[in-house]
Amino acid sequence: MSAEKISVLLLLAVIGSHAAPNASECDGLTKRLPTKDLNKIFSNWVLVWGVSDREEAIDMLPNVSSSHVEFKLLPDNKTFSYIERNMFNHNLSSCTTYFIHMTVPSNIETELQTLHADNIRLEKGRQPVEYNDTGAVDFYESCSDCLLLVYKSSRFRYLLSYKEEGSHRDVEQHKAAHDDHRKLAECLGFPKKKPYVYDRVADFCHKKSAPEANPDNQS
Ligand SMILES: *[C@@H]1O[C@H](CO)[C@@H](O)[C@H](O)[C@H]1NC(C)=O
Ligand SMILES: *[C@@H]1O[C@H](CO)[C@@H](O)[C@H](O)[C@H]1NC(C)=O
Ligand SMILES: *[C@@H]1O[C@H](CO)[C@@H](O)[C@H](O)[C@H]1NC(C)=O
Ligand SMILES: *[C@@H]1O[C@H](CO)[C@@H](O)[C@H](O)[C@H]1NC(C)=O
Ligand SMILES: *[C@@H]1O[C@H](CO)[C@@H](O)[C@H](O)[C@H]1NC(C)=O
Numbered sequence: 001m002s003a004e005k006i007s008v009l010l011l012l013a014v015i016g017s018h019a020a021p022n023a024s025e026c027d028g029l030t031k032r033l034p035t036k037d038l039n040k041i042f043s044n045w046v047l048v049w050g051v052s053d054r055e056e057a058i059d060m061l062p063n064v065s066s067s068h069v070e071f072k073l074l075p076d077n078k079t080f081s082y083i084e085r086n087m088f089n090h091n092l093s094s095c096t097t098y099f100i101h102m103t104v105p106s107n108i109e110t111e112l113q114t115l116h117a118d119n120i121r122l123e124k125g126r127q128p129v130e131y132n133d134t135g136a137v138d139f140y141e142s143c144s145d146c147l148l149l150v151y152k153s154s155r156f157r158y159l160l161s162y163k164e165e166g167s168h169r170d171v172e173q174h175k176a177a178h179d180d181h182r183k184l185a186e187c188l189g190f191p192k193k194k195p196y197v198y199d200r201v202a203d204f205c206h207k208k209s210a211p212e213a214n215p216d217n218q219s
Contacts (some may be wrong), residue, residue: 050064052193054155062196079103081099082100102118103115120135138150181195
């Protein structure tokens with residue numbers, strides 16, 4: 001095959017992978033999590049890919065070294081906690097933790113409706129910080145040990161893709177997975193910007209990222 005033909009094929013491949021998703025592709029990608037599958041979220045998650053729709057948030061993404069999320073059903077079975085711990089520039093003192101409470105939906109719709117935060121508490125470097133913004137989440141269908149959600153405050157939206165803690169070190173850094181995320185982002189109206197991508201090794205605010213480095217294995 002001539003070099004010219006090869007470069008045409010490569011060019012086509014590049015154009016193909018960057019084509020905007022059409023409406024039917026978007027329908028396939030934007031499937032919300034069914035309410036009956038809400039149990040799937042109750043675990044520990046590591047952010048592996050993320051984008052935002054606001055310039056300030058986009059500028060901050062490269063400084064995020066890790067973001068860990070824990071969803072836990074509370075004993076009343078009616079509420080769950082949503083704890084997000086973010087570390088910036090590999091600096092433990094920079095850790096920012098959001099403690100959010102949400103209500104388990106009681107209606108069994110075919111898909112999960114937007115869930116709203118009942119309250120949000122924020123700590124920076126273990127000190128409480130005043131926080132008065134709203135928070136809401138849309139969960140999307142994803143692979144079996146993955147979590148895909150859109151977090152909405154009054155000012156920002158984030159599209160966030162998580163891998164279950166434990167398999168976060170063998171995350172697919174491959175273009176194919178990122179292409180699907182990028183397409184979903186486009187379908188949901190996010191600007192085309194460089195995403196956050198986890199480096200697979202950065203530690204979390206409350207524990208090491210390598211499982212063998214957490215001997216007591218508490219979570
Ligand atoms: C949408 O794009 C997909 C994948 O590129 C293609 O297979 C499908 O035929 C397209 N559908 C429409 C309605 O254009
Ligand atoms: C990101 O971190 C760098 C280096 O610490 C800092 O100079 C910069 O202001 C940070 N950017 C944002 C948006 O916080
Ligand atoms: C919550 O659900 C679990 C498992 O379904 C059940 O064993 C437990 O009794 C429930 N607790 C309450 C307070 O309803
Ligand atoms: C770590 O973060 C804290 C809190 O944001 C900051 O005061 C400190 O200067 C940072 N340390 C380094 C080495 O950047
Ligand atoms: C939150 O507090 C800030 C500053 O204290 C204020 O400007 C803003 O209007 C408040 N937002 C809401 C939603 O109450």
